[in-house]
Every structure is written in structure tokens, then in C-alpha cells.
Amino acid sequence: MNKKYITNNHLNDSHDHDLCIEDALQNAEVICRKKGLRFTKIRQKVLELIWGSHKPLGAYDILNTLRSEGTKAEPPTVYRALGFLIEAELVHRLDSLNAFIGCTDPSNSHQGQFLICRDCRSVTELGDDEILDLVQSKASDMGFSAIHQMLEIQGQCKSCRAPK
Numbered sequence: 001m002n003k004k005y006i007t008n009n010h011l012n013d014s015h016d017h018d019l020c021i022e023d024a025l026q027n028a029e030v031i032c033r034k035k036g037l038r039f040t041k042i043r044q045k046v047l048e049l050i051w052g053s054h055k056p057l058g059a060y061d062i063l064n065t066l067r068s069e070g071t072k073a074e075p076p077t078v079y080r081a082l083g084f085l086i087e088a089e090l091v092h093r094l095d096s097l098n099a100f101i102g103c104t105d106p107s108n109s110h111q112g113q114f115l116i117c118r119d120c121r122s123v124t125e126l127g128d129d130e131i132l133d134l135v136q137s138k139a140s141d142m143g144f145s146a147i148h149q150m151l152e153i154q155g156q157c158k159s160c161r162a163p164k
């Protein structure tokens, strides 16, 4: 299962986002089973909410949606579920936004580059190994050992740039 199944799909003007959600949840289940992790109801629910769109969600957005749907959730519950999903490499935390986005390629490395639209807040994961390697080698030239790379790139996405 090496296909980049979701990546950049949503940059096309129309796509069936229900399929994105379905794919993400199915993939997560497979990954959890492989890793021997328990994919509990609340973890599934939080992942599903994060995958509700290609826009990052904050912890409190998640909490409020859970509550509005009648789930009695407290902040620690949400933070624990988020911690699990990050650890399981199913979601990324975007530090510049203090928000979470579903990983579009969770069976691979959990580093990468993220294109963040300042207008619509949509996020696209690049996950380009060439960029990773380049940063790695530049860092290593400086005697620096790079361990983890999360590159958050802000700008304007294709559909926001299109003439209205």
C-alpha cells in the first residue's frame, strides 16, 4: 500500500471528500492493527473530525464538536486521543497554527513539508524526500544532526489564487 492515495487530491477543484475520510479511517485501522495499537471509539472519532476537511483543527474545535454531538468529552480526553494519533503517525501537529491535520501518507515517514493557505486555511502535505535529504545534508554540512523535519510553508493555494 504505497500509493499516495490522498495527497494533493483536494487541489483538484472537485473531489469526493467522503472518500478521503473513508480512506483515512480504513488506513488508520490497518496501521493500528499492524502496530498492535488499540483504535478506540474516541480515537476514531477524533481522527474522523480532523479529517472532516483539509483544514487543520484546533483541540478546542474538536472538543466543541464532540460536545455539540452529545459526547461528554473533557479536554484531557481530547488531548490523550490527539497524543495517540500523533504517536501512531496518523495526524500531524502544525506548530505555526497550533492545530492538527490528518496525515495523507501515514504508512510512510512522518516528516515533511506542509503548504498552508493563509486565505482558506487548507493544508497540503508534500512529503518530498528530496527536500528532506537536502535539508539533512545541508544540516550535516554544519555538523548538525537533523532528527525531525516539519516544514510549514505559508501562502495562497491554487483555488484561492484563481480569479473569482
Ligand SMILES: [Zn+2]
Residues within 6 Å of the ligand: 009, 010, 015, 016, 017, 018, 020, 021, 054
Ligand atoms: Zn478530501
Ligand SMILES: [Zn+2]
Residues within 6 Å of the ligand: 092, 102, 103, 104, 105, 106, 109, 110, 111, 112, 125, 127
Ligand atoms: Zn504525513
Ligand SMILES: [Zn+2]
Residues within 6 Å of the ligand: 117, 118, 119, 120, 121, 122, 156, 157, 158, 159, 160, 161
Ligand atoms: Zn486557499
